[in-house]
Amino acid sequence: MMLADNEVLQHIRTLLAQNRRGMTTREIGERLCIHRNSVAKYMDLLRAQGEVEIAHFGNTRVFFPARRLPxxxxxxxxxxxxxxxxxxxxxxxxxxxxxxxxxxxxxxxxxxxxxxxxxxxxxxxxxxxxxxxxxxxxxxxxxxxxxxxxxxxxxxxxxxxxxxxxxxxxxxxxxxxxxxxxLTAERNYLKNLEFLVRTSADLADMGDEVDIYQYIAEQVYVLQPGSIVSIGSIDTEKKVLTVRGVAGSPEDLELLTRIFGPGQVGMQFPFEQEPLAMINLMKKTLLETPNLSSLFFNHIPGGVLSRFAEEFSFGTGFAIGCACRGGLYGDVAIFLKKAHALRNSDVIEAFIAQAAVALQRRHMREKLREKSERQE
The missing domain is CATH 3.30.450.20 (PAS domain)
Known part of the structure; x- marks a missing residue:
């Protein structure tokens, strides 16, 4: 483009800046002493560069400086x-x-x-x-x-x-x-809602022959992949937790077997020496427990825990009780690796609340069966 053209363009920019109500090609041509057809070509160039806007009033085109931010x-x-x-x-x-x-x-x-x-x-x-x-x-x-x-x-x-x-x-x-x-938050909200609807139906329709504890552990793992999830039943009278289910990746489950042995389900951990355990588990919220030993109620030897922490790269843990109507029917523990954050905490808590209701109902059915068998 010739220097003269650049000068004309700059004069047009200045004119439009001074006349914010807009100018026609005829008015611009008269002020700059150039033909209106030439003005039209310059205006087309400024429009292509996004520097001017145009409004039509009948057959007349009026140009304005572009109202734009940097x-x-x-x-x-x-x-x-x-x-x-x-x-x-x-x-x-x-x-x-x-x-x-x-x-x-x-x-x-x-x-x-x-x-x-x-x-x-x-x-x-x-x-x-x-x-x-x-x-x-x-x-x-x-x-x-x-x-x-x-x-x-x-x-x-x-x-x-x-x-x-x-x-x-x-x-x-x-x-x-x-x-x-x-759209991740929106999609995750819908996905989590579908998860809760599905698991609620699963728990409601679940027969007593189904391992409900393993189901709960596996569903928590779905919400927190990369972790290890364990769930235990609670004997509130004897104050003993019995491991009922474990979920994790195949590699992490193999690690548990190598360190703790093949009989993890069925392991028992008395907690009569932990006066706050029952109180904390009744809160129905995920409580962070960075002390690995406390997740086992301090019953696992330190050397075994150190080996697990190193090989699993343990970062922190969370625990939540399966509490319903004043009763405590289970304890879920989530073991996270270093640099892993707890995700979907609200959904996990909502799911555990659903699971607690199902565990309470199963507990009541078992009590009724035991009573019926004693009467026979």
Missing amino acids: VSALLNLSSDLVCMVDESEQLLSANPKFHDFFGLDGRDVSGKSISEIHAGAGGTTPLSDLFGGLITGDEVVRDLTLNKEAQGSPAYPCYLRARGIPTVFDDGTPGTTILIED
Whole structure:
């Protein structure tokens, strides 16, 4: 473009800034002493660059300076994840939420091809695999699923809705603005609701021949993968916990057998010397118990616990009682590895509340059967 053209464009920008109510091509041409047809070409160029807006009043076109925020402001104000990519698929800019979500903090990725940028520190998925279908020159909406890792925890799915919007940047070059909405919380809410509906029906229909304790342990493991879950029945009179079920990965279950032996189910742990045990388990909330020994009511030798903690990479534990109508019918313990966080705590507590009702009903049926057998 010739220097004279640049000067004309700058004069037009100045005119429009001084006349916020808008100007026609005739008015601009008269002020700058150029033909209205030439003005129209300049205005088309400014429109393509996003610098002016147009309104139609009959056959008359009125031009206004574009009412827009700087790109940096748009990026920072958006509640979505936002990035801008040029036509050669190089990342031009992205907002802090985008950097946080994809684990790009502290990494200088501007100007790099999205095929060279991987999601997450040490991640294996290049952004081009996620965004390739969004950079088409047309507006596109796609639902994406990304398995996201966080500090050594098991990968968990994130559900995203991405929109690719063709964009003309300030220098007139084409590209794409990608807006990403994180739907994970919404999807997880529905998934957790379905889990509670399903398990409630399972527990209601479960016959007494089914191992309800093992079922409870396995369902808690579904909510907290990568952990070890144990469940025991409680004899409140003798103050003894008896292990009834254990759930975990095949590798972790093999580890338990190697350290504690094959007879974990049936192991008993008296807790008459633990006066707060009953009180804490009746609270119906997950209580963090970082002291591994206390999860076994201090009955496992220290050397055995040290070996388990090292080989399992024990980080912390949680315990919750299966309490219902003033009675305590079980105790669930969750063993987490280092750097693993407790997830779905509200859902676990809701499920344990359901399970406690089922255990209380089964307990009452067993008492009635015992009474009937004694009377015969």
